[in-house]
Amino acid sequence: MSDIGLDWEAHARRLADDQHLRPESPWWGPVTSTPRHIFVPHWWERGTNGRVVRRGTDDPDAWLKAAYSNDTLVTRLGTLHADHAELGTVIPYGTWPTSSSTLPTLVVTMYRHAMPGDDSRMLVTTGTGYGTALACRRLGDKQVISVDIDDYLVQAAADRLSSIGLHPHTTVCDITKSLPDQVDRIVSTVSVRPIPPSWLTALRPGGRLVTTITDTGLILVADKTKDGGAHGFIANDKASFMSVRHGDDYPPAPDNAGLWETAQNAEGESVTTGRYPVMRVSDTWDVRSTLELTVPGIEHRMDVGKDGTRTAYMLHPDGSWARAEASGRRELPTVQQGGPRRLWDELDRIRTWLVIDGDLPVSGAAVRIDPDGTCHLKRSGWSATIAPR
Template sequence: MEWESWATALAHQVTDPDSRWRNPLLRTARHQLIPRWWVADEAGRWTLRDGPSDPGTWAEAAYADRSLTTRVGTLHADDAGPDDHPEGQPTSSATLPSLIVRMLRHTRVGNGLSLLDLGTGAGGLTAYACHRIGDGHVTSLDVDPYLVDAARARLAAMGHRPRMITADATKEVPGAYDRIVCTVALPPGPGLRPVIGALKPGGRIALTLARTSLIITGWKTGNGDVVGQVERDMAGFMLTRSDADYPPALTELFALAAEAEGETTSAGRYPVVDMANAWELRSMLEVITPGVEVGYETRGRTRTAYLVHPDGSWARASAEWTDPPEVHQSGPQRLWNALERIRNRLNTEGALPLLGARVRITPDGVCHLSRGKWSAYMGGQ
C-alpha cells in the first residue's frame, strides 16, 4: 500500500505545523498495526473488516481520525472469521490519533525521559513515542498477552523495539518512569496505587478515571502524592480489566429497571438524557454515586434512561422527546434524584465544578478533588 500520502493527510489534520508530534504521525504506517477490525451496524451487530482484502477501505479506516475496535469480548479481529459476530463490549481498540496526541501533550513527553504507555492496544501511541523520543525510552504495558505480542511484532516490523510488558496494572506495574500516559480508564483507590507507585518523584502522569471522562494530570511530589488538576479537556477510554473480558454487567438489575414499578414513582424535572454521551454529567454522577452504570434506548419518540448500582438501586426515566419524564426508582439510593441535583447545580451555576478542579492523588490511590468551596474524593472507603 502507498500509505505515505494518507499518513500526511492525517498528520495535517490532527497536529499543528510546528507540533513535535507531526513527524511521528507522518512516519507511522498506522495500517500495519490494524490489519483487521470490527464494525458495528445500527443494531449493534459486529462484523469483521479485513484490510489486506480491501486496501481502499483499509487505508480510509486506518488513516481516519477515529478509533477502530479490534477486540469484542474475548474475540480479537485477528482470530476471527467472516461469519463471526461476537457479542459483548469492546475490550480493545486502536485509539483515534488526535486523542493519542492530546494525551501525549498532557503528559509533557520530552527527550531523555522514560515513558510508560499504559494500555498498549494496537500500539499506535507506542509507535508515535518511539519516533519522538527513541525506543530505549519507551515501555508499553497491557493486561492482554496477545495484544502485547501482536504489537511487539508489528512494531518490530516498523523498526521499533520498545520494552513490552504483560501485566495487570491494577495489581503491579514493573519499573519506574518519568512519565506515564494511560489510555485505559483506571479505578481510583487500590487499583490506582501501583500506577502511582511506578511514577518517579518529579514525574508527570496523564490518566482518566473509570466511568468518567475526566483527564487528570499531575506531578509527583517528594511525599508520594500526585498534585495537579482536572484538565479542561475530556476523553472516553475503556475500563481497565484484569481478565480476558469484563465482569458481567448488572444484567438482572437492568432487566428489573426496565419492567418494575419501583418503590417510588414521580415526575422528573428535566428531559431524559443519554448519560453515556453526556460526559460531564456522567462524570459528576460517578463522583457522587461511585459504581453507577447507565443505559439508554429510544423507541420512536420515546426516550428511556436507566441508572443501576451494585447495591441494588435502580432508576428508570421515560418520556416522549423533551417532555418531563415519569421516573420509577427503588433500592437504597434514589439515583435519579442524585442526577437531578447535579442538573440543578449545572442550571443554577452555569457549570459543574469538575473541569479545572485541583487534584491530589495520595499513594493509596485515593483522588481528592476540590474547587472553591466544593470538594470530593474518589476511591476511599
C-alpha cells in the first residue's frame, strides 16, 4: 500500500516520545521505524448515531493523527471489516468490535513483560499486523510467528508487512487450539480464560506467556515450569482486550430481557442501604476484575437521571439481580436484590477490602497454572481459581 508521500517518521518519533521510550530502549527503534498508518488504511470511528468508516487517503492529516495517536483503532465490527465497508456506512452502537489495532503503549507494555531475548522465537496475535511489525523490528522477522483466526486479516497483514520488507511466518489458526511451532514467548493481544493448554505445550522449557484474562483488566505473566504448568504473577499494569473468538463473530449475548425487566421494576427479596455510594463498576479495573473472579458473568448497567439520580444494575445468568439507587454521587443507595445470590453484597465486600487495605490483592497476585490451564491466584489471604468452563 502506498503511503502517498506521507511524512510519517516525525509522527512515529512523537509516538515513541509519548510512550516515554528512550533511544536506548529496545522498543524505541521498532516504534520509530514502523509506519503504523500502513496497517490501518481504514478504520471505524465514533459518530453521532454509531461508528462510521474512515478512509485514510481521503484525509491524510486525519489519517496521520489517528494512526500515530496512542489509541486503539477499531478495524472490524461484527463480521464487517473497515476495508470492505462502503464509505458512508454507519454501524449502530451495540455491534461488538471483533478486531482492532491496539494502542501502541499497550502493545509495548505486553512485549516488555514478555522480556524476549535477541534470539527468542515469539508467537503473537495478528490483528492489523502492527504489533507483529514491532516484534519483527525487535527480533527479526524470521523469529516471529503471527496467528489469527480470520484468514482475511492474516493475508492483509502479511501483504502490509511485506510492503515494508517484513516476512514473518503468518498462519490462520484458533489460538486456543494447537499452535504451529515451539516458541520461547507467547504474547496474546486477545484475552483468554483460562490459559489454553496448547500454549503450555508450545512453550519451550522456561518460556514465558503474557496475556489478559477475559472480562477483567488483568495482565497475566507466567513462565513454564518443569511439570508442564507455569508460575507467574498478575502485573500491576492494567489492560483490556477483546475476547478470543472461535469463528467469524462472537456468539449472541445471553438474552437478559426478562431479568432486566425484573431488575428495573421488582421489589427485592432483600432491601438494604448500601455501605458506599453508587459506583460505575465497568469503569474500574481492580474492583471489576476482583468481582469477575468472585462471581463470573455479571452484566453491569447504569442510569443517571436528569435530576442526578444514579441507579446501578447488576444481572447474572443464574437469575440474580441487584438495583442500587441514590439521589446523588455522595448519597448511600437503597439496594434491592433478588435471586440466588446477593450481587451488591459481593461488590460491597470487595469495596470494604479496598477501603481497609488501600488496594486489592488481585494486583500483584501470585499465579500458578496447572498443565490443563487452570489458574490459581493468591495474595494476602485471598485466593481465586479460574478453571476451564
